[in-house]
Amino acid sequence: MQTARADADIRPGGSPGAAPPSAPPPGVSRTALALDDVAEGARAFHLWGLLGWQDIRRRYRRSKLGPFWLTISMGVLVGTLGVLYASLFNLEIANYLPFVAVGFIVWGLISGLIADGCETFIGAEGIVKQVNLPLSVHVYRAVWRNLIVFAHNAIIYVVVAVLFAIWPGWAGLLALPGLALLCLNGVWVGLLLGLVSARFRDISQIVVSIVQVSFFLTPIIWTPELLSGRSSVLGVDPSLVLDVNPFFHLVEVVRAPLLGQAPALLSWYAVLGVAGGGWLATLVMYRRYRGRIAYWV
Amino acid sequence: MSADLSLRLDAVTVDFPVYGADARSLKNNLLRKGTGGLIGRGTDNRLSVRALEDVTLAFERGARVGLVGANGAGKTTLLRVLAGVYEPTGGRVRRRGRVASLFDVSLGMEPDATGYENIVIRGVLLGHPPARVRERMDEIAAFTGLGDYLAMPVHTYSTGMALRLAFAVCTCIAPEILLMDEWIGVGDAAFIEKAGRRMEEFVDSAGLLVLASHNPALLERVCATGVLLDAGRVKASGPIGDVLRRYEERDV
Numbered sequence: 361m362q363t364a365r366a367d368a369d370i371r372p373g374g375s376p377g378a379a380p381p382s383a384p385p386p387g388v389s390r391t392a393l394a395l396d397d398v399a400e401g402a403r404a405f406h407l408w409g410l411l412g413w414q415d416i417r418r419r420y421r422r423s424k425l426g427p428f429w430l431t432i433s434m435g436v437l438v439g440t441l442g443v444l445y446a447s448l449f450n451l452e453i454a455n456y457l458p459f460v461a462v463g464f465i466v467w468g469l470i471s472g473l474i475a476d477g478c479e480t481f482i483g484a485e486g487i488v489k490q491v492n493l494p495l496s497v498h499v500y501r502a503v504w505r506n507l508i509v510f511a512h513n514a515i516i517y518v519v520v521a522v523l524f525a526i527w528p529g530w531a532g533l534l535a536l537p538g539l540a541l542l543c544l545n546g547v548w549v550g551l552l553l554g555l556v557s558a559r560f561r562d563i564s565q566i567v568v569s570i571v572q573v574s575f576f577l578t579p580i581i582w583t584p585e586l587l588s589g590r591s592s593v594l595g596v597d598p599s600l601v602l603d604v605n606p607f608f609h610l611v612e613v614v615r616a617p618l619l620g621q622a623p624a625l626l627s628w629y630a631v632l633g634v635a636g637g638g639w640l641a642t643l644v645m646y647r648r649y650r651g652r653i654a655y656w657v
Numbered sequence: 658m659s660a661d662l663s664l665r666l667d668a669v670t671v672d673f674p675v676y677g678a679d680a681r682s683l684k685n686n687l688l689r690k691g692t693g694g695l696i697g698r699g700t701d702n703r704l705s706v707r708a709l710e711d712v713t714l715a716f717e718r719g720a721r722v723g724l725v726g727a728n729g730a731g732k733t734t735l736l737r738v739l740a741g742v743y744e745p746t747g748g749r750v751r752r753r754g755r756v757a758s759l760f761d762v763s764l765g766m767e768p769d770a771t772g773y774e775n776i777v778i779r780g781v782l783l784g785h786p787p788a789r790v791r792e793r794m795d796e797i798a799a800f801t802g803l804g805d806y807l808a809m810p811v812h813t814y815s816t817g818m819a820l821r822l823a824f825a826v827c828t829c830i831a832p833e834i835l836l837m838d839e840w841i842g843v844g845d846a847a848f849i850e851k852a853g854r855r856m857e858e859f860v861d862s863a864g865l866l867v868l869a870s871h872n873p874a875l876l877e878r879v880c881a882t883g884v885l886l887d888a889g890r891v892k893a894s895g896p897i898g899d900v901l902r903r904y905e906e907r908d909v
Contacts, residue, residue: 490737493784
């Protein structure tokens with residue numbers, strides 16, 4: 361995809377907001393620049409690895425327990441909710457509590473990726489405006505940081521698994537590709553939301569409310585079984601909430617394996633579809649607006 | 658080192674979109690004042706500031722360039738274009754060589770981390786693997802002259818001390834192109850002396866230096882060429898002495 365307007369891009373009194381970035385040097389397409397940025401950023405793991413750790417350490421530098429505070433607070437939440445809702449819904453606690461525990465841990469990762477995605481470039485303003493680094497570095501940094509938090513929270517899973525004698529068996533290994541797919545989605549979400557919210561600052565407010573609503577629409581504190589056999593509401597089959605809800609599938613590809621079940625094929629397809637569609641949309645936007653990010657932040 | 662170290666700008670123009678500014682409050686301000694770039698209005702009624710207009714410059718290995726101009730003349734924007742941070746709205750930039758930039762002392766500074774930790778973070782941000790930064794740690798630590806303070810959290814540092822750290826990291830790990838903004842005023846006399854010497858060494862070893870500063874003595878000492886910017890345009894360029902004289906003649 362060559363752009364044939366190399367030097368003809370000087371517009372007197374043009375409108376930079378709508379203006380596309382200047383044409384790349386001849387022989388280099390903007391698509392190649394965008395893909396390069398994404399690949400180069402991934403290769404700079406020493407950079408985002410260090411910065412991601414630094415983010416965690418900054419938050420907890422003077423506390424003795426550090427990130428384990430997160431683990432403790434989530435553990436308390438999961439424990440109390442698990443016991444309360446098991447009796448409210450009249451469910452077996454040995455099934456329900458592990459379900460809630462894993463659900464919360466995975467949701468924590470997903471919502472963290474989305475929330476941090478909005479801050480990707482805005483939060484890195486100082487770096488973006490001073491060093492010529494692949495911008496995707498800031499996305500990988502956020503994904504890595506969220507994975508570190510996830511790893512801390514995973515302790516809750518271990519405790520719950522021991523308490524309730526859950527052994528996921530071979531199915532448990534499927535959590536790894538599931539997690540990898542979440543991260544793959546996390547990267548495009550960070551690039552896209554980071555870019556859009558650098559330009560339009562109210563995006564993060566909208567995103568926060570969408571994530572909040574999605575939390576209640578997604579079976580995390582309620583189980584999918586509670587929906588089965590329910591009569592339709594306003595002519596809509598309630599089980600649609602599961603099938604067309606991408607968040608359900610995103611949660612499911614990690615939660616189901618950790619509870620010892622293979623996720624449904626539909627969930628894999630959905631997560632792959634979200635990744636494919638998301639990356640496509642992201643690359644279209646990133647290709648066009650990558651060069652403007654430094655001006656926007 | 659690559660043989661053909663260079664920085665070239667061809668007819669570079671940079672327009673800044675201005676968001677969140679109330680258009681009406683700037684209505685009376687559309688014409689340029691003594692400082693700042695041109696404030697224009699895009700076709701879709703969005704405000705824009707033309708920070709650089711039609712800038713064509715070429716620097717080769719060994720060049721030592723001083724940027725002068727009033728506040729808002731476009732010096733920082735030009736440095737950011739040279740560093741590759743801003744893609745220009747018009748024109749083209751070609752850059753050969755590894756860039757180390759020192760625009761803002763606080764880049765990547767973690768206030769609660771120690772001086773040593775911050776040296777690593779900053780070095781990595783400038784594109785060096787952590788191992789190489791640690792190899793050079795002794796040299797960098799010595800140049801900062803901060804001694805035991807390096808083991809203290811950086812929030813205990815004064816601005817000048819942070820500057821010493823930033824400057825040391827920037828110059829100790831073989832840069833090819835060194836870009837520096839007008840930060841140096843916060844250093845004490847001894848440090849400015851030391852920094853000046855370090856920059857001389859750097860250009861003597863055939864690097865490429867672009868320095869923006871309001872300190873004529875430092876510019877005359879370190880730079881050979883001067884570029885005078887005014888409202889985003891190159892007003893004059895040539896031997897640093899001449900350019901500084903032009904700048905001082907102008908009623909500021």
